[in-house]
Amino acid sequence: MDLSEFEKDNSGSCRLVSAIPAACRSEECSLGIDEAGRGPVLGPMVYGTCFCPLSKQQQLEELKVADSKTLTEKEREKLFAKLDEAKDFIGWALQVLSPNVISTSMQQRTKYNLNALSHDAAIGLIQYTLDSGVRVKEVYVDTVGPAEKYEAKLKERFPGLEVTVRPKADSLFPIVSAASICAKVARDHAVQSWKFVEDLGDVNLDYGSGYPNDPKTKDWLENNVDPVFGYPQFVRFSWSTAQTILDSRAVPVHWDDEDEDGNKKDMPSVLSYFQRKTEDPKVQPHRFFTERKLVSLVNL
Template sequence: MSASAPPVQPADMDLKQFEADNCGSCRLASLIPEVCRAEDCCLGVDEAGRGPVLGPMVYGICFCPVSKKEELKDLKVADSKTLTEAERENLFQNLDQAKSYVGWALQILSPNMISTSMLQRMKYNLNALSHDTAIGLIQYALDSGVQLKEVYVDTVGPAEKYEVKLSQRFPGIKVTVRPKADSLFPVVSAASICAKVARDRVVKGWKFAEDLGQIDTDYGSGYPNDPKTKEWLLKYLDPVFGYPQFVRFSWSTAQTLMDSKAVTVRWDDDEEDGEKAAERQNNRSMLSYFSASAEADRAQQTHRFFTERRLKSLKSL
């Protein structure tokens, strides 16, 4: 009887940097093949995780010499959404084994970063964030010496406007923006696979900063209409502090649940003194939680929300 073959080791994608701080943004990249610095290259751009209420969004690029397009096609890359997780892992393994002429880079955008960007005073919507992330990755390839001549992008928003925007940003490069580009161009399919593999791994190995005890990781697909996802959101909704940072709290699904299930909070406005307004309403002002006296009163019982995020009260500015 022949010995069974050893299990295939996951292709190299070191997520330690993101896992050490999963509340911001992190860039990962392969080594740049020398041939990509010497020959004209094509590059594909795609993302994974745009719609889910849980977990990060990952933008990916993949690039190779124009002369290697057929070899890339022979790797049988396809739109990651049409593949199983195991199939995506196998294809990423194939891309890794082709690293003599294939390179990739990823930008992982945490749920916290996405939500804070969308809810900041100067609105920064998901389309703008997506465009800027894609532009940043293309620029990274250029700065790394990749000789880009062709760029293919799966569109976000109107394809024609996005194509003009990228063409103006990167003159001298032929830019093609199409809906469903991940099913039309192998180099975009490859970028899609890299991005989806990264998201799958990050979600599966998510390190919760919050003390949630024995966490239930059966949260379904992460999409808002998934019953398992909705059940998980209800289970881990803190009535005062909302959701762990694994959740995109700016998504309407999360906001609706917070509005209906969480404690109502009255935020003081600029037109009325906060403490007086709270007194008039027979309710404690949010500002009082950050006062020096309040800090002294609760020095021995600081809520985990503050300690987990290393937040402290300011006595002076």
């Protein structure tokens, strides 16, 4: 799998796509969506979609696709090669979300959690497929959060599609299994060939699976934290695993607008400048204002 487009700037988000089969533009299709790398503290999260004509479902099943988590890395590579070779009736697209995008999204002032980020990635892939001329009829999605709410959200966004959201959809629907394989292979490649933009010197690259409960990952996080700069962008610094180490090993930061307990100091609201004065001010306003009957208002 060619990740060169993502590797040009692995601090952002990138979409990788296959060619669109002609059959997918002329026949009604099913589309599946799944992700890889939701839980790890290291590396990107990848959302994947696969689509193929309804008339080709049997051929898809004959490829013996399965939930990527039940397969070895070698098996996933072989199956992805088969999916990629079936260019006449199978297409795929990937949305690669870097650790930096995930962390900065989750820690921005306006709440944007991982579920919302995941939903938007899935919606973006469905919209891309439709915009590419694929005649999507059925959509199958592995759930993120309550399946009923997610399904209702997608049906509202895409009222012309038959949407099914289920837990463990990657083990129920072959088209979702295919999407799962594409996403997992892309994430594996991204993690294994990660290019650090930071000058880390002779850093140990044996960081394990990237999951918080992996002893190798824990050791790598403990040994590669900088007391001032924290972690490279390979790490999701919004994860509690990384945050705990930063709190104990890195230099603390105190913001001027917070008190010792981390609470914001009492500061007047901007709205206070628009409130009507209930008492006569000690200093009378200039006659320019009184002659024109200009006063302060509560609301504009």
